[in-house]
Amino acid sequence: MTALLHAATVTHALRTTRLNPSVPALVRDWLTTLLRNRDLPADTAILVACELATNAILYADPPLQVTAAFGMDEMTLTVTDRVPPAPRLSPLPDDEHGLGLGIVAALCRQVDEHTADGAHTVTALIHLGDPR
Numbered sequence: 001m002t003a004l005l006h007a008a009t010v011t012h013a014l015r016t017t018r019l020n021p022s023v024p025a026l027v028r029d030w031l032t033t034l035l036r037n038r039d040l041p042a043d044t045a046i047l048v049a050c051e052l053a054t055n056a057i058l059y060a061d062p063p064l065q066v067t068a069a070f071g072m073d074e075m076t077l078t079v080t081d082r083v084p085p086a087p088r089l090s091p092l093p094d095d096e097h098g099l100g101l102g103i104v105a106a107l108c109r110q111v112d113e114h115t116a117d118g119a120h121t122v123t124a125l126i127h128l129g130d131p132r
Contacts, residue, residue: 011069019062019081024053027066031077034068040128044107045075048124051100052079059083060120073129074109083120 014030016023027049035042049066056064060081067078101122105111110125 011067013065013067015063015065017063019057019060019064021057023057023064024050027053030066031068034070035128038070040070040075045077045126045128048104048107048126049077049079051104052077052122052124055100055122056081056083074125074127076123076125078121078123080119080121082118083115 012034014027016026028046031046031049032042035045045068053064053066056079060083062082065078065080067076067080069076069078101111101113104122104124108124108126112123114121
């Protein structure tokens with residue numbers, strides 16, 4: 001995925017060793033500050049980041065690392081955690097959980113997911129200009 005963001009100029013990372021209900025707010029505030037400092041729209045990126053942070057709370061073990069790399073009109077958001085098997089992509093009928101990755105996929109240009117050496121990583125390419 002990083003090849004798609006060949007114009008990346010700045011990369012930032014946030015790492016937390018605890019996973020609790022305050023983590024999505026921490027991620028949201030961190031990313032909002034990064035986007036505002038660059039005068040970039042935040043809505044889609046914030047929603048994607050919060051969905052992935054919430055997945056980490058529900059399904060993962062710490063630590064959680066969130067990385068944002070900025071290009072001209074897009075950003076790559078990468079979320080890595082320690083996790084047992086990845087959450088399912090399709091929710092069961094009437095299931096209140098399991099929608100997060102589907103929402104992320106619908107909002108992003110591209111989403112890659114992989115697990116290696118006990119780490120689960122989701123990388124999302126997010127367009128920051130007009131809607132994709």
